[in-house]
Amino acid sequence: MWCVRITVLAGGVGGSRFVRGVREECARRWPDGSGGTAASMTVVVNTGDDIWLSGVRLMPDFDSLLYSLAGVNDTERGWGRAGETERVSAELREWGVGWPWFTLGDLDLGTHLARTAWLREGLTPSQVGERLQLRWPLGVRLIPATDTEVDTHVRVADVEAAQEDGRSGLEHGAVAAPEAPREREMHFQEWWTRYRAALPALGFRQQNLADARPAPGVVEAIAEADVVLVAPSNPVVSIGTILGVPGILEALTAMPAPVVGVSPIIGGRVVRGMADACLAAIGVETSADGVGRHYGSRSQGGLLDAWLVDDADAAAAAALTAEGLPAASAPLWMHDLDTSAALAGAAIDLGLGSAARD
């Protein structure tokens, strides 16, 4: 039925641009004669930054992809709905409910309330996701990686508590005994949005991850794919969470089609977001080759059959290839739909080419 089946692992904002590029490239390469594509595209979406906030369930990455593919996203701000307002959010601040530094747009809140109502009716997150996709014709199927709530928490040094200790020591004229620095844990959204990832992270913990199961359709979408693309999303909290769901990495390892990754790092800097703060926490260098090595070569027990880096990192690509991870370079900046589609095309070529080589 489908001429080619492409499955993408993706986080939110960076993932959205990339998936739009994939959709556009497929429409150009395999047109269906009516403006769409004869290719089947499935996106396995990160759920690690999902959160219950004031009794309402937010799935930010899923919604970013939904809005972006529907064309109702705010392209200037880079996230949320176009034409957004924050009337309810301002009221919640007045009531002292929620997190004052966390902004909920009104249109976005409509999505969250619909989702929450359906969850409370007993639907699973992936069933809710199906309903949400009925509103706009996306041309791409989105599936949350798991129906288990794997909200990410971040372990940080409790600087304030340490300062408190110091102050109270001074006040009392005593010398504070040296002790292990205090730690505290906060939801990823607090770390990311409130502290802009500036508090050094000591580690990440996705709740329930060991007991999580892939959402219905995820393993099938991987097993039946002609190529799996790893979007240039956060390797730790986005792609890392997807791969951490028991069964997903196994499905990727078992299936015959190639896995092609796209580097989220260009010239030693993150393309967007604050992935460097996450990489540092797990001891991975913020570089195209550092992340490539982190994912690893499939031939050596890792994830990737091929790794795509920016032309600025061509030297890294050569080094990785020499190490056993086939890597190539292409322009990775997604300035617009054309450059996103070209990048998607390069990744698809790398995958189908490497498949042809098998």
Next chain:
Amino acid sequence: MWCVRITVLAGGVGGSRFVRGVREECARRWPDGSGGTAASMTVVVNTGDDIWLSGVRLMPDFDSLLYSLAGVNDTERGWGRAGETERVSAELREWGVGWPWFTLGDLDLGTHLARTAWLREGLTPSQVGERLQLRWPLGVRLIPATDTEVDTHVRVADVEAAQEDGRSGLEHGAVAAPEAPREREMHFQEWWTRYRAALPALGFRQQNLADARPAPGVVEAIAEADVVLVAPSNPVVSIGTILGVPGILEALTAMPAPVVGVSPIIGGRVVRGMADACLAAIGVETSADGVGRHYGSRSQGGLLDAWLVDDADAAAAAALTAEGLPAASAPLWMHDLDTSAALAGAAIDLGLGSAARD
């Protein structure tokens, strides 16, 4: 501490105008020297039209009183917040969530979300009510009549089902056997808002009412009052629900202070709302004396020590007085704060006067 303690039983919109009048009258009559009043005012608020809608808890009467006393209500429309918008509501309609005919203002939704978040944290509705009253200085204490959810349901004839029966009979060429008209039950808000109370009601059922308990402070506010005023609110679904909470009528019967009711009917017509549809369902005539008799004279086992009707119903007042329910007349239309305060003053006079007569 307080020079006089006034407790009001009230529903939403009509109750709000009346309570504003009470507050104004008390400030004039018993000024505290700093713009407020030395009188203590407590409002026991109807909770019968509360509803869970899409996982969010609405307490419309409580919020009407809150907004009105805070001066943030929409005076033109007569309900909700001033300067309201409906951005989220429009989204919920797009998602097919909730009731398309039920409009949730964005500012109002902020209140509902705050309430729901606090309820989910384990607070009771009356504790939530206390928190909500911290935002604006009301000068009046609002207590929901009960923390038990006594959402009202309305039993109506299922006209559509009956029509279905007729149609299917025709289609099949059969003569439908005469049978009892079908009935169905809907939430009060659906009957009131969607059908504008136009579907003939066969009866009202407040869920859990037999097991309900007065919220903390309600019985005390009644027992310690110098006068209890029954606002010109819906006698069936507003005042009727309050009185239906086991313990409240008992407290009113037991306490020594007078109970003064204000008629919601003027010249055979409801002042506002659709109370006539509710009165018809319980077999009470839509008239000032009909409602007065429904509440009954305390000396004859009923609720009221005195009943205040409009000057247009002076004849009814005379008749009721002759029957044993002391009734008086005054201008009942609350056009503005002055007329509302004058009405409140007349009710207070009737109560404190009758107390003096005791």
